[in-house]
Amino acid sequence: MSEYFLEVFMDKDWKKKLERFEFDFREEFIAWPDNTESGVPFNDQVSSFRYCLPTGWKVQLHKDRNANSKHKSWEGTGSIQKVNQDQIGWNDTLSAHKWVKL
Ligand SMILES: [Ca+2]
Numbered sequence: 001m002s003e004y005f006l007e008v009f010m011d012k013d014w015k016k017k018l019e020r021f022e023f024d025f026r027e028e029f030i031a032w033p034d035n036t037e038s039g040v041p042f043n044d045q046v047s048s049f050r051y052c053l054p055t056g057w058k059v060q061l062h063k064d065r066n067a068n069s070k071h072k073s074w075e076g077t078g079s080i081q082k083v084n085q086d087q088i089g090w091n092d093t094l095s096a097h098k099w100v101k102l
Pocket of ligand 1: 062
């Protein structure tokens, strides 16, 4: 596993992890599936997330599965950051993420 990642959770307080995405220093848009591999609903379910990115990169969380959809960004700090539902401002609507170089 990479030291840099995004982990998304179904519950607001970082419980019920849906998926872990490894970061590999590439800009990439990743649309989330309807369900996890084990069949748990995934799309439009995320209520909190954790991430760790190096400085100079950010992760965008998108409302829809296209790169032009509304999104919010969180910048890398080199340490693990925890973001809850209130900080996201959107609940049960996220559908994709994108790694972006600043
Ligand atoms: Ca959505």
